[in-house]
Structures are given as structure tokens and as C-alpha cells.
Amino acid sequence: MTKTRFALHYAEMVVAMFVGMVALAPLWPSLEAYPAAEAMAMTVNMSVGMGAWMLVRKHSWPHIAEMCAAMAAPFLVLLIPYGLNLISGDTLMLAGHLLMFPAMLVPMLRHRF
Template structure:
């Protein structure tokens, strides 16, 4: 292969231009449905796995572990990530997209820890804002690879 061939990028039509409008609507609908499924699985994980964490720590006589706001937030992110990971694997997503989505859950809380530790924010605010930030964080991950989340599973 010559240097010119190596440096030349083949021209492709933009995905939007190559996709007929009816097909684009179907893909957008699937993308939106997938987002809704991710939100539902996140809440299911919060209920199921969050309850297991709470029950397990109480059973072992350590319920105070969740009293720390940063730890409680990470436990919440873990519970929601577990629910989403189970659903994503059921829908046959690879481990890479699953890891990206889980990282978005943790990042939504982690960026709030410095203000928490500095005393500029209380634990309730961290928990509330972390949950709010999860929605755009999930959407950002999905928009990074729209084809991953708009095809039929």
C-alpha cells in the first residue's frame, strides 16, 4: 500500500443522508425505547440490589456502613449498575458498552465527592444530584455509539 493510499480516507455519505426517513424514525424509536429500558433496569437494580445490600449489612450487624454519604452513593451506583448490566447482557450487548454505561453511573456521583468532602454539599444533595446526572450521563454514553442502541436485539 502506498503512502497516499494509506493517508486517504474513503469518502462515505453521512449516515443521516444514507438512511431513508422512515428507517431513521424506526432507529430513533428503538434508541428511545432502549433508553427507557435502561432507566427501568436502573430503577429495578436500585430496588432489588439496593435492598440486598441493606439487608446483608443489617444481617451482618454493619448497617452503619451506609451512613457515610460517599459510600452510600457508591452502593447506590453499584445497585443501579448491576440492574443495567444484567439487562444489557440479556439484550446481548458486549462487555465494553456495559462497562461504559456502568462508568457513567459511578461518574455521576464521583464528580460530586470533592464538594461533599469539602463540606460545600451535604449527602442528600449528592444523592439527589447524582441521580439527576445519571440521565444525561447515560444518554451521552448512548449517543457515543447510537448504532449499538438503535438496532434490534
């Protein structure tokens, strides 16, 4: 896989995540007061969007599950300091989203070769 094709594939995944996040957000009204629940709901929304696109692109179920786990991992790890009141809800959301992008690269690079 060329670098350009890899980058386009990564961009497709990010777009699919955002589509899932926006399309499914109405299912979870009024979670702003509960950052941990909001983070998990948003992760589910993004995973559904990305998983659906991966199915369209003929990825296997194990690869889809691995990518969804990679996306959720940063949020799950950050729930610990959030639960201990070491970070705020805003930090949970920002850091979780920022860490999700490099976390997604791990399974993508693993399956690239």
C-alpha cells in the same frame, strides 16, 4: 435506529437500573448515615441491574463497562465537594441521580451512529 426505538432502549435501561437498585438494596443495610457509601452502593446496584439487562440484549462487555462508568461518573465527581463539606449528603444523592441520566446518554449516542 429510530428515535422511538432509541427512546425505548433508554427507558429499558432506566427500568433495569431501578430494578437493580430495589432488588439489591437489602445487601447494603443502614447506609443512610454515610451518604458517600450509600451513593456508591446505589450506583453499584443500578449498574448491576443495567449491566445484566445489557447482557440479555447482547451488548458487549466494553459497552457495558462504558455505561457503568458513565453512570458512576457524576457520583464520583460530586464526592469531591461532598468531602470538602461544600454540598450535603442530600445534594450528593439528588444531583448524582439527576446527572446520571444525561451521563448515560453520552455512550448511548456515541454508539448509536
